[in-house]
Amino acid sequence: MVNTTKEKDWFKAIFNEHYEFIRNYLYYLSGDMEIAEDLVQDVFMKIWEIRDKINDETLKPLLFRIARNMFYNLHKKKVLDHRFINNSVVENDTDSPEFLLEMKEFDAKLQKAITNLPEHCRTIFLMSRIDELKYHEIAERLKISVKAVEKQISKALKLLRENIAYKI
Amino acid sequence: MQRFDQAYIDKVVGSYGVPSKLSTNDAWEKLQKRIDEKPAYKSPKVVRINFWLGTVAASLVFLFVLYMGMFKIGRFSPEIKTATLQNEKVYLPDSSMLVVNSNSCAKYHYNKFTGNRNIQINGEVFFDVRKGKSFSVDFKGGNVSVLGTKFNVVAYSPNYLHLECYEGSVVFKRNRNEYILKAGEGMIAFNDSVSEIYTLDKTSFYDKLNGIYYWDKISLGELANFIEMRFNYRVDIDNSIAQRNFSGKIDLADLNNGLNIVSYAMDLIYTVNHEENIITFNAKKSGSHI
Numbered sequence: 527m528v529n530t531t532k533e534k535d536w537f538k539a540i541f542n543e544h545y546e547f548i549r550n551y552l553y554y555l556s557g558d559m560e561i562a563e564d565l566v567q568d569v570f571m572k573i574w575e576i577r578d579k580i581n582d583e584t585l586k587p588l589l590f591r592i593a594r595n596m597f598y599n600l601h602k603k604k605v606l607d608h609r610f611i612n613n614s615v616v617e618n619d620t621d622s623p624e625f626l627l628e629m630k631e632f633d634a635k636l637q638k639a640i641t642n643l644p645e646h647c648r649t650i651f652l653m654s655r656i657d658e659l660k661y662h663e664i665a666e667r668l669k670i671s672v673k674a675v676e677k678q679i680s681k682a683l684k685l686l687r688e689n690i691a692y693k694i
Numbered sequence: 695m696q697r698f699d700q701a702y703i704d705k706v707v708g709s710y711g712v713p714s715k716l717s718t719n720d721a722w723e724k725l726q727k728r729i730d731e732k733p734a735y736k737s738p739k740v741v742r743i744n745f746w747l748g749t750v751a752a753s754l755v756f757l758f759v760l761y762m763g764m765f766k767i768g769r770f771s772p773e774i775k776t777a778t779l780q781n782e783k784v785y786l787p788d789s790s791m792l793v794v795n796s797n798s799c800a801k802y803h804y805n806k807f808t809g810n811r812n813i814q815i816n817g818e819v820f821f822d823v824r825k826g827k828s829f830s831v832d833f834k835g836g837n838v839s840v841l842g843t844k845f846n847v848v849a850y851s852p853n854y855l856h857l858e859c860y861e862g863s864v865v866f867k868r869n870r871n872e873y874i875l876k877a878g879e880g881m882i883a884f885n886d887s888v889s890e891i892y893t894l895d896k897t898s899f900y901d902k903l904n905g906i907y908y909w910d911k912i913s914l915g916e917l918a919n920f921i922e923m924r925f926n927y928r929v930d931i932d933n934s935i936a937q938r939n940f941s942g943k944i945d946l947a948d949l950n951n952g953l954n955i956v957s958y959a960m961d962l963i964y965t966v967n968h969e970e971n972i973i974t975f976n977a978k979k980s981g982s983h984i
Contacts, residue, residue, distance in 0.1 A: 538722065545718050553712045563716055570725055571732075614709035636706060655707045687700050 533577060540585060541570055547667070548593050550657055554649040555597045557606035557641055565600070569593045587669045608641045610656075632690070639689040643682055650675055651682035770814065775799040778926045779947070786811060790829065793820040793903070796924045797850070817923065818848040820902065823862075836868035836883070845875070846902055850923030854916060855883040858894055858902065884916045895943075905947030911939045914960065914975070921973065925949050927966075931975045935962065 548569055552562035569592050573580065580588070612633045640648060650668070653659050654675070659667070661675045668675075716724065743751070776782050776794050784792045787804045790811065794800045798817020805811070809827035813819075816833060823829045825842030835852025838845070843862025849855050857866055858880035866873045868883055875881060875891060882889040892910045895901070901908065909917070915936040918929035924946060938960055946952040949966075953973065957964045965974045 541722055541725070542718060545721055549714065549721075550712050553714075559713050559715060562712075563714065563721070567721070567725055567728065571728060574729055609713055610710035611713050612706065612709060613711055614706050633706065636703065640707070652707075652710075655704065656710050656712065658708075683700055683703070686703050690703065 537570075537574060537577065540573070544586070544589055545570070547653075547657055547659070548589055551590060551649060551653065552593055552597060553608075554652045555594070555645065556601055557608040558601075559609075561597075561601050565593065565596050568596055572596075586667050590667045591669075606641045608637055610637055610640075635690055636686070639686050642689065643685055647678045647682045647685070650678040654679055770801040770803045773799050773801045776817075778924075779949075788824050788826055790824045790826075791822040795819060797926050815847065815849060817850050818846070820844075820846045836866060838864050838866050840864045843877075848920065848923075851919070853885050854919045854923070856920070857881055860894070882912065882916065884913070884919075901943065906943055906945050908943045910941050912941070914938050914940060914956075917956065918975070921946070921949075921952065927971045927973050929973045929975065932977065935960070935975065935977050 545566065549562050549566040552565045552569075553559055556562055556565075569589060572592055573585075573589065640652070643651065650664055653664050653667075654661070661672050661679075664670075664675045665672045774782055774784055774792075774794050776796060776798050779796045781796060782794045784794065784800070784802075786792070786802055787806075788809065788811065792800055792802070792813065794815075795818035798815065798819060800813055800815040800817075800819050802811065802813045811823075811827070811829045813821075813829075813831045814833070815831060819831075821829075821831065821840075822844045823840055823842050828839060829841065830837060830839040831847060833847065833849035833852075833855070835849065835855055838847060838857065840862060843864060844860040845862075845864050846858045846860070847855070848857075855868065857864065857875060859875040859877055861877050863874060863876045866875060866881070868888070871888075873881060873888070873891070878894050879891050880894050881891045889911075895908050907920075913936065914931055917940055918931045918936070921927065922929045927949075940956065940960060942955075942959060944952050944955050953964050953966070956962065957975070957978075961978050962975050963978050964976070966972075967974075
């Protein structure tokens with residue numbers, strides 16, 4: 527980085543590109559948006575501090591690694607409680623009240639089942655489904671193989687199906 | 695039940711969003727504020743030491759450690775202290791001998807690495823030094839260094855130092871001046887003045903071991919000073935007689951003997967207050983007796 531303006535432009539670009547992914551990743555890990563939004567600030571603060579040493583090619587995995595380490599150092603032992611916003615449940619006149627109730631119950635059980643997934647499995651599954659990242663993009667960010675991503679996602683689906691079926 | 699299959703789960707999860715409270719823009723503003731408030735970060739500078747500079751520095755540290763190990767490390771022996779008219783013989787590990795005389799103290803340090811010997815004294819100490827590495831004696835008002843020799847140092851106070859060398863030679867340092875005493879020579883430093891080097895009586899060495907002292911023109915003031923230190927008495931002496939010189943032998947193995955000799959030779963009278971440890975010398979008036 528040659529001068530401050532260039533540094534700031536570079537920093538804003540990477541912030542815009544990665545902010546939501548890192549925040550979501552931290553939410554998948556913590557199940558607490560307050561923690562996720564605080565930590566994501568710390569992650570980018572750290573990136574700003576070490577900007578002189580950053581190689582753009584390894585930036586993505588670095589962001590995820592910093593985020594993971596910060597979470598482990600500060601909040602690992604907290605009890606998880608994910609509260610995702612379900613955009614598929616939209617009340618309208620055509621749905622019966624029974625159907626809506628059933629959907630809400632299902633949603634609560636699904637969210638609970640997601641929370642109960644193993645951590646690695648859960649974050650990969652949610653990065654794929656919520657952030658809509660392709661398998662190779664997840665693999666790049668978490669520095670794992672595409673095969674490992676596939677394996678974790680099918681494991682997540684299997685566990686969720688079993689869990690939901692058992693509870694329903 | 696059928697509708698909650700894997701495809702349905704996938705569909706629902708895909709519709710999930712995280713319950714964020716800050717938009718990306720708000721988060722950016724917040725971050726900017728934090729960066730502006732935080733003092734500018736300076737990445738720590740890595741100082742690369744020049745290879746030769748590093749080598750020199752490492753060598754200096756090594757030499758310093760070696761020096762400390764060879765010359766400085768090690769403790770002095772416990773202090774050897776004597777009472778009035780008591781003397782104590784001490785042998786160093788190299789079999790050099792010290793006789794710590796009346797009202798005196800000494801402690802020594804023998805360096806096993808170098809063989810150097812260092813003695814700190816206060817009072818009168820006789821030395822019989824075995825030949826070897828450096829042997830130094832430190833005392834208030836000066837120091838003496840020797841190789842192998844026999845000598846006696848009286849150093850009760852920095853104002854009265856009395857050296858006699860019986861064998862070999864010693865170097866006496868006082869106030870940046872150096873005096874070399876050879877076998878059979880002695881000298882006295884009193885206040886700021888230093889006596890000429892005088893020749894010792896042949897019997898001086900053996901006499902000294904028996905408490906017999908020989909002086910060639912010592913002022914009564916100096917002599918009184920020595921008696922004070924050796925016997926732990928205060929000696930009051932009239933100014934009119936303090937400058938008188940005494941020459942000859944005095945047996946100071948016993949206080950009364952010594953005082954008798956001095957007063958007889960100098961035509962003085964003395965009184966001793968044993969309770970308060972005070973000796974008073976006065977000029978003899980006509981018709982008075984000791």
